[in-house]
Amino acid sequence: MGTVKPETLRRNEWPPEDWRGRFYLADLHVHSRYSRATSRDMHLPALARTAREKGLQLVGTGDFTHPDYFRELCELLEPAPEEGLYVYREDPEGPRFILSAEVSNIFSQGHRRNRRIHTLILAPSLEVVREINLALSRLGDLSADGRPTFGFPVKKLVRLLREISPEILFIPAHAWTPWYSVFGAFSGFDSVEECFEEETEHIHALETGLSSDPEMNWRVSALDRYTLVSNSDAHSPSKLGREANAFWYPMSYPALSQALRTGNLAFTVEFYPEEGKYHFDGHRSCGIYLSPSETRRHGGVCPVCGGRLTVGVMHRVEELADRPEGFRPPGKPLSVHLVPLEEIIAEALGVGSQSKRVKKTYRQLIELGGSEFSLLLEKDLSELAEFVPERILEGIRRVREGRVYVRPGYDGVYGVVSIFTPEEGPSGDQGPRQQSLF
Ligand SMILES: [Zn+2]
Ligand SMILES: [Zn+2]
Structure with a gap:
């Protein structure tokens, strides 16, 4: 209520018709009921059913590090015809599953003490997951939360797991959220290199998260070498696929790994990042919201009451951006916004x-x-x-x-x-x- 500006029209990109049937839709980041604040309905049969309703052909299992959930995965999954992927035993023709988990690292590095980074991990087989879980169980409590927390630097996580299998994939999760991400304003870094140091070469993709879209990330030229992916991070079935990725067929773990390395995917399905609670800068009690450049023009203070403005995700992107709004680097996948x-x-x-x-x-x-x-x-x-x-x-x-x-x-x-x-x-x-x- 009481906002100073009218709503603005947002344009969109759209896949050409002749792409139909050539791509499949994948949501790689979800959680199970073993994660905190997650619906009790988040189990494999429900994931399979909901993925079908949404029209996802590939979905992450989530939470493979949790001992009880891993036991369920071993019982309920069987290998799919596609290399490195699985199906729900009761629905062998249904959506494919990719073994996925999210890990939280809280650690000190460089000038800041409280780094908090979430990483999405993809694995090529249940056997590899068994080894990952064995290694991680020595370093923290895997049963406390479907998304376990560790006290060592995230680069060490990459090194440790790469020794288990070079096929394991690491994707810094929801890269811009203020508190738990690689670029987060309160706990992150200014670059991927600063965070992952000598392990940087093993990071190929970044998850843009609900609060940013590829357009925002394209403004940071240092991110051109990364494949931008979008996932739902769903904590309940109905949220599945609210963001997703359209990869080119054929589908397999190695092909997906290759696509993440080269950036050769068709498009990502995006939420409008404006929907996020901290997209723009603003002052709630005055009903004022401003773009980062307007905030700078007002010297960071609310034009109504003179108090300090709360700075949002867009502002953080602009701090690291070296390109104007609207810049589109050549050869990037389409960015398709859906409601x-x-x-x-x-x-x-x-x-x-x-x-x-x-x-x-x-x-x-x-x-x-x-x-x-x-x-x-x-x-x-x-x-x-x-x-x-x-x-x-x-x-x-x-x-x-x-x-x-x-x-x-x-x-x-x-x-x-x-x-x-x-x-x-x-x-x-x-x-x-x-x-x-x-
Ligand atoms: Zn997370
Ligand atoms: Zn104010």
Whole structure:
């Protein structure tokens, strides 16, 4: 409420139609119910089922370091036809699984004492995971949390695990979040090299996280050599695939590893980073939000009350950026922004996204359309028009075209993405088409 500026229109990139069928969608970073603050429903059968509904062909297991969860993985997974990947035993034709885990390192390095870095780890087989877990269990408590914490530098984690298998992959997780990331304002570093030192050459990819998108990262030329990936970091099934990666077929662990090394992937699926609570700078009690350059122009103080502004993630990116906004380095994958289908439905119907009507409509549309990504990303609008109510269809069209308004989050206030403008009126009337179908 009381913001100083109107919402702004955000443009979007979109994959060409002839790419259809050539890429698969992968979400590499999720958590199991053994992680803190994670839904009890996060277990392998639910991951398999939800990945199918979302339209993900590959999903991380999450949390392979946890002894109980690892036991479940050994029981419930069997090798997929694709090298280095697995399937849920009860759904052998279903989504593929890649063994994944997240580790937290809290340590001193350089001039700062309290470094806190999260790293996503991918492994090529259950046998390798067994060795990883054995090695890590000597250095910390793996059963305390699905995301275990260690007190040694993250570069040591890389060295230790690389000695177990050179095929293990390391991806600094949600690279810009203030408290637990490689570039975090409060606990991170100014460069990958400063953090990983002699192990830097083994870091090929960075996870941009929900609060940043590739466009923001492209402004830092030092990051050009890294493949930017996007994952959901889901703590509950419905969040699966809210960010994802489109890799080119064929699918296999070695091919994925190669794609992360070369950056040759089709696109990433992005959340609008403006939705994050600390995207822009601002002052909550005054309802003021500013871009980093506006903050500088105001000398870091709130233009209303004169108090200090809370600095956001965008500002941190700008501190390290050496390129102007809008710069696009050549040869980078497309950056495709999506709005979750439940949110599109909610806005189209003019009801809350957690409402029964939204859930019911979502289920029906998934049943008719195959999966969420097939509706949002793949099917022609003319095909969708056969079963998607008009206003929802219009929502999907606008999301695809990037005709979406964003109001950035700031100082703990969530940002807002809206598809329809207030002038377009409330949406109580869905027209005869929807009434006949539902
Ligand atoms: Zn994390
Ligand atoms: Zn103020």
